[in-house]
Amino acid sequence: MPPSNDMSNQAPPYSSYGYPSMQPAYRQGPASHTDSSPSQDLYSQSNYQQYSQPFPNLSQLSAALGGLSGVPELEVESLRPVNLLQERTLLPPRPLEAPEPNLTPDLKKVNCSPQTFRCTLTSIPQTQALLNKARLPLGLLLHPFRDLQQLPVITSNTIVRCRSCRTYINPFVTFLDQRRWKCNLCYRVNDVPDEFMYNPVSRSYGEPHRRPEVQNSTVEFIASSDYMLRPPQPAAYLFVLDVSHNAVEAGYLKYFCESLLENLDRLPGDTRTRVGFLTFDSTIHFYNLQEGLSQPQMLVVSDIDDVFIPSHDSLMVNLKESKELVQDLLNSLPAMFSQTRETHSALGPALQAAFKLMSPTGGRVTVFQTQLPTLGAGLLQSREDPNQRSSTKHLGPATDFYKKLALDCSGQQIGVDLFLLSSQYADLSSLACISKYSAGSIFYYPSFHYIHNPAQLEKFQKDLERYLSRKIGFEAVMRIRCTKGLSIHTFHGNFFVRSTDLLSLANVNPDSAFAVQMSIEDSLADSSLACFQAALLYTSSKGKRRIRVHTLCLPVVNQLSDVYAGADVQAITCLLANMAIDRSISSSLSDARDALINAVVDFVNSYKSNVSSLQQSGLVCPSAMRLFPLYIHALLKQKALRTGTSTRLDERVFAMCEFKTQPLQQLMRMVHPDLYRLDNMSDQGALHLNDTVVPQPHLLHLSAERLSRDGAFLMDCGNVFYLWIGKCCSDMFIRDVLGIPNYASIPPNMVKATIVTFYWTTFFFFFFKLDLFKLSVQILNADLFLE
Numbered sequence: 001m002p003p004s005n006d007m008s009n010q011a012p013p014y015s016s017y018g019y020p021s022m023q024p025a026y027r028q029g030p031a032s033h034t035d036s037s038p039s040q041d042l043y044s045q046s047n048y049q050q051y052s053q054p055f056p057n058l059s060q061l062s063a064a065l066g067g068l069s070g071v072p073e074l075e076v077e078s079l080r081p082v083n084l085l086q087e088r089t090l091l092p093p094r095p096l097e098a099p100e101p102n103l104t105p106d107l108k109k110v111n112c113s114p115q116t117f118r119c120t121l122t123s124i125p126q127t128q129a130l131l132n133k134a135r136l137p138l139g140l141l142l143h144p145f146r147d148l149q150q151l152p153v154i155t156s157n158t159i160v161r162c163r164s165c166r167t168y169i170n171p172f173v174t175f176l177d178q179r180r181w182k183c184n185l186c187y188r189v190n191d192v193p194d195e196f197m198y199n200p201v202s203r204s205y206g207e208p209h210r211r212p213e214v215q216n217s218t219v220e221f222i223a224s225s226d227y228m229l230r231p232p233q234p235a236a237y238l239f240v241l242d243v244s245h246n247a248v249e250a251g252y253l254k255y256f257c258e259s260l261l262e263n264l265d266r267l268p269g270d271t272r273t274r275v276g277f278l279t280f281d282s283t284i285h286f287y288n289l290q291e292g293l294s295q296p297q298m299l300v301v302s303d304i305d306d307v308f309i310p311s312h313d314s315l316m317v318n319l320k321e322s323k324e325l326v327q328d329l330l331n332s333l334p335a336m337f338s339q340t341r342e343t344h345s346a347l348g349p350a351l352q353a354a355f356k357l358m359s360p361t362g363g364r365v366t367v368f369q370t371q372l373p374t375l376g377a378g379l380l381q382s383r384e385d386p387n388q389r390s391s392t393k394h395l396g397p398a399t400d401f402y403k404k405l406a407l408d409c410s411g412q413q414i415g416v417d418l419f420l421l422s423s424q425y426a427d428l429s430s431l432a433c434i435s436k437y438s439a440g441s442i443f444y445y446p447s448f449h450y451i452h453n454p455a456q457l458e459k460f461q462k463d464l465e466r467y468l469s470r471k472i473g474f475e476a477v478m479r480i481r482c483t484k485g486l487s488i489h490t491f492h493g494n495f496f497v498r499s500t501d502l503l504s505l506a507n508v509n510p511d512s513a514f515a516v517q518m519s520i521e522d523s524l525a526d527s528s529l530a531c532f533q534a535a536l537l538y539t540s541s542k543g544k545r546r547i548r549v550h551t552l553c554l555p556v557v558n559q560l561s562d563v564y565a566g567a568d569v570q571a572i573t574c575l576l577a578n579m580a581i582d583r584s585i586s587s588s589l590s591d592a593r594d595a596l597i598n599a600v601v602d603f604v605n606s607y608k609s610n611v612s613s614l615q616q617s618g619l620v621c622p623s624a625m626r627l628f629p630l631y632i633h634a635l636l637k638q639k640a641l642r643t644g645t646s647t648r649l650d651e652r653v654f655a656m657c658e659f660k661t662q663p664l665q666q667l668m669r670m671v672h673p674d675l676y677r678l679d680n681m682s683d684q685g686a687l688h689l690n691d692t693v694v695p696q697p698h699l700l701h702l703s704a705e706r707l708s709r710d711g712a713f714l715m716d717c718g719n720v721f722y723l724w725i726g727k728c729c730s731d732m733f734i735r736d737v738l739g740i741p742n743y744a745s746i747p748p749n750m751v752k753a754t755i756v757t758f759y760w761t762t763f764f765f766f767f768f769k770l771d772l773f774k775l776s777v778q779i780l781n782a783d784l785f786l787e
Contacts, residue, residue: 236363348378
């Protein structure tokens with residue numbers, strides 16, 4: 001099978017971003033010989049035992065694993081019964097880590113990072129019957145394009161793959177000898193190509209098991225022309241801007257232009273990078289930025305019922321060649337529409353124009369919208385009834401226009417990102433489709449106003465800075481493969497499903513994640529390990545075709561206690577959240593909430609009747625899952641799933657979109673924030689990094705009883721910090737941290753603080769591995785909270 005069959009209509013992602021390539025010798029390995037099958041005599045040679053086998057084969061692994069019974073301390077702690085009605089301290093002192101699979105040390109060392117690839121069950125049930133008995137979902141959480149500090153980049157004439165299932169060679173394959181390897185997914189025996197015999201690290205020959213592909217579970221290949229259906233596209237960015245009266249009043253345009261001017265040189269790309277601009281109100285305005293003009297030219301198309309492109313050569317221009325004209329346009333745009341009285345919004349026709357403009361190359365369309373579309377194709381009417389904000393019919397789109405257009409965009413490798421800055425209902429459930437099905441991102445700023453809502457303005461600026469400069473992959477596709485006997489049946493995220501296991505991603509970015517539901521079709525009794533592999537094929541912003549491959553290995557077990565001991569409570573919560581979002585749209589919000597509650601009840605009953613030997617009354621579950629009821633209870637309070645009419649419809653829909661696309665670490669801080677006390681931090685248990693002392697305050701339960709008037713507490717909610725200051729908090733702490741003499745001097749609407757002491761900055765340095773561009777700080781008056 002040719003490699004291109006793996007990623008039908010392959011698409012590319014982004015740029016190299018400073019990832020270290022392999023040593024030069026790796027690129028200049030021995031010339032590949034003609035691919036001929038080695039003779040059978042080679043396999044029968046008795047002296048072949050000199051070859052050192054790096055990993056045990058499947059039968060050896062099975063004996064080595066021995067199940068959890070061979071690791072009593074792990075089993076005892078994970079399965080320790082916890083009565084949730086009696087035990088008060090459930091949170092660990094530090095943020096919860098992913099459970100470690102029960103694998104041999106060699107396999108643990110090379111397994112995929114849980115921040116990239118995570119399974120709800122780190123011990124895979126042997127049969128579907130055992131999985132059903134466990135009453136827990138089986139699925140994967142994947143963050144395939146996240147920012148990595150180290151990434152092995154491999155340049156080779158031959159990308160070694162299984163000839164049957166097309167799995168990429170990885171650390172979990174078995175080398176039968178120096179010339180054959182067995183696929184860890186379908187178990188087919190494959191030949192080792194001659195080129196693969198060369199080890200680029202040691203520059204020696206005859207060590208295929210020491211190749212980087214077999215030593216790292218996350219690698220990136222520089223793809224050959226076999227993985228291209230067309231020459232790699234250039235980085236292309238089109239900005240579609242709402243300039244109606246509502247947009248001018250909101251005041252976003254000035255800050256967008258300033259941010260883009262500041263980040264113009266940071267846009268991912270190379271000398272081929274192309275940019276374009278399109279503005280709209282009741283008409284559509286194109287901008288001629290062709291090199292040689294003395295100033296930008298506006299071209300107006302007023303026929304929104306039959307949109308056409310007034311010029312095909314001068315609207316998407318080379319950024320390097322037309323940079324001065326682009327800067328002139330950005331400097332003049334805010335003033336051009338400052339006096340407009342046009343209240344209508346022809347968003348649909350503007351998107352149709354963007355599609356026509358970008359179709360020849362593909363790329364990224366960034367849309368800024370401030371109100372409900374009122375003219376032309378895709379016009380919408382307000383559906384929000386304050387008394388029916390949780391109604392299922394309002395959670396789905398009012399028209400299929402945006403979905404159909406998104407699918408057209410996906411087919412032409414165009415991703416659409418939406419920034420909605422609205423003070424009124426804008427029917428996000430309909431507008432979001434343009435991004436959902438084109439693998440785009442959605443940003444929402446309710447009640448946005450550059451004067452009246454400074455917190456939202458600051459968040460918009462930080463988000464935009466990150467958005468413009470983060471890496472990007474173009475014309476991408478992703479395929480997930482799994483061990484024979486396992487199957488994928490549902491995907492969650494923003495994409496278009498091209499086939500059963502292939503996702504079309506016109507654009508891919510490092511802040512988006514995906515979830516996958518799985519089932520067990522055939523018994524895994526003959527397997528000691530189950531493996532999962534995700535391959536992301538994309539074009540970098542530098543025009544290079546690349547394949548990023550992640551491989552995860554987990555043990556297979558036949559005991560229910562082992563399944564429970566390896567349960568990942570955070571991954572389970574996130575997968576159930578995705579399933580609940582789908583349920584609320586397809587059925588009803590109440591059904592989704594009932595399903596979440598039943599998931600906890602069914603699990604606790606299964607554990608009590610099948611595993612726990614305790615006869616005591618109460619709510620008993622294994623230690624590994626002790627936070628499950630708490631997380632589900634917190635999930636039910638989220639905007640996406642809570643009942644009542646206090647949650648505005650657009651805010652609920654946006655929360656649902658976030659659940660479907662955010663990485664696990666971000667989601668869990670949204671569901672169950674981390675709370676710390678700051679004013680009594682000490683060096684006890686602190687980390688010492690680069691001659692810097694990093695305090696380690698303990699996590700606190702999210703309970704009012706943990707707060708006190710004499711303390712200061714920080715709550716990390718993923719995209720916002722809440723700094724809670726008690727009335728009797730130490731004046732020294734307030735002075736050192738906020739730069740204010742005492743509690744009485746804290747301004748009532750303070751949302752920023754000048755950090756004074758190095759001690760405080762050290763605390764920030766360690767704790768918040770999140771991208772700080774996403775975070776704002778709000779200082780809360782403790783008296784109001786406690787009284």
